[in-house]
Amino acid sequence: MRGSLRPCAAGAPRVAAAALRNAAGRKKQLRKNFFNRRKTAPAWLACAVLLALAGLAWAAPAPARRFALHFERIWPYYKVFYHGMINSLEVTFMSVIMGSVCGTVLALLKVSRLGPLSWFATAYTSVFRGTPLMVQLFLVYFATPQLFDYQIPAFNAVVLTFGLNSAAYVSEILRGGIQSIDVGQREAAMALGVPYRAMMFDIVIPQALRTVLPSLVNELIALLKDTSIVATIGMLDMMRAAQTAMNSTYLAFEPFIVVAGMYYVLVMIFTVIASRLERRLHKSDRN
Numbered sequence: 001m002r003g004s005l006r007p008c009a010a011g012a013p014r015v016a017a018a019a020l021r022n023a024a025g026r027k028k029q030l031r032k033n034f035f036n037r038r039k040t041a042p043a044w045l046a047c048a049v050l051l052a053l054a055g056l057a058w059a060a061p062a063p064a065r066r067f068a069l070h071f072e073r074i075w076p077y078y079k080v081f082y083h084g085m086i087n088s089l090e091v092t093f094m095s096v097i098m099g100s101v102c103g104t105v106l107a108l109l110k111v112s113r114l115g116p117l118s119w120f121a122t123a124y125t126s127v128f129r130g131t132p133l134m135v136q137l138f139l140v141y142f143a144t145p146q147l148f149d150y151q152i153p154a155f156n157a158v159v160l161t162f163g164l165n166s167a168a169y170v171s172e173i174l175r176g177g178i179q180s181i182d183v184g185q186r187e188a189a190m191a192l193g194v195p196y197r198a199m200m201f202d203i204v205i206p207q208a209l210r211t212v213l214p215s216l217v218n219e220l221i222a223l224l225k226d227t228s229i230v231a232t233i234g235m236l237d238m239m240r241a242a243q244t245a246m247n248s249t250y251l252a253f254e255p256f257i258v259v260a261g262m263y264y265v266l267v268m269i270f271t272v273i274a275s276r277l278e279r280r281l282h283k284s285d286r287n
Contacts, residue, residue, distance in 0.1 A: 074254045077245040084241035085262060087155075088227040091237070094159045095223055099166025106171035108200065111178050121171065128168035134229050137161045141233050154235040158227075166223055173215045177208030210281050217274040221267050228263075238262055 109121040128136070141157040144150055152160075181204050189199040209216075231240035238259045245255040 069254060070249075070251060071254050071258075073249045073251060074245050074258060077241065077248070077255075080236075080241040080244055081238065081258065081262070084236050084238040085266075087235065088224065088230075088237045089266075091155070091158050091162060091227050091230065092220065092224045095162035095166055096220055098159065098163030099170050099219075099223075102163065102167035103170025103174060104205070106167060107174035107178060110171065110175045125168040125171055128165050129172075133161070133165055133226055134232065136165060137229065137233065154230070154233050157233065158230045158235060162223060162226065166219060169219050170216070173212045173219065174205075174208060177212035178204055180211055181207050213274065213278055213281070217270065221270055224266060224270070225263060 106121040109117045144152045228239040242255040242259040
């Protein structure tokens with residue numbers, strides 16, 4: 001009897017260990033299934049939400065389900081968009097020219113040792129950078145007749161305001177570029193007897209322009225996009241053209257998406273031209 005019980009008693013631990021392993025395996029499988037269900041739950045929930053939205057859209061009345069774009073109704077206004085684009089480009093380029101000239105003068109005043117003129121340039125930059133561009137435009141366009149009894153044309157007011165505003169930013173860009181040039185070059189030019197004006201315009205500023213070219217291109221792009229505010233004083237630009245088409249066709253999405261595309265294409269053209277110019281300048285430096 002004892003001999004028959006010994007094998008059973010000896011095999012009991014192995015049976016118990018196997019049972020424990022099976023139980024642990026089942027628990028692990030249950031835990032794995034639980035986490036898999038948790039991972040798939042958001043997918044099922046998203047599908048349910050999409051199906052519910054589709055059902056609501058299908059149950060909606062027919063006019064609400066109708067979604068169609070009518071760009072053909074915007075096409076008759078292509079001349080308005082074209083003239084608006086031309087006006088925006090004219091304002092941008094003329095403002096850039098004015099801002100570059102005035103900004104160069106202000107930058108030279110900032111790096112000079114003439115105290116009052118340097119303070120004036122700093123104060124000018126502070127005022128035009130610290131106030132909104134639209135406020136400056138309104139002051140020039142609406143306050144000029146009140147102060148000087150002269151009705152300034154909208155185009156002139158826009159170019160004057162944008163040019164003065166751009167000069168503040170260009171002056172800071174050029175000042176940083178001029179100060180980034182090694183002081184030893186200026187000292188060497190002064191030691192050789194090169195006049196200050198020739199030293200700045202022939203040695204320092206050309207090197208500074210290569211350094212700050214990307215920042216100047218950003219200023220050009222910012223000016224182009226800022227022309228969208230000139231519609232507030234009644235001047236025809238791309239934004240005003242879109243408003244004209246919207247008021248005539250009662251369509252909002254189509255004219256404004258056309259204007260957004262026009263701005264984007266112009267910005268990309270400027271970016272490509274600037275990139276090629278920058279590569280050419282770097283190539284000439286290596287040669």
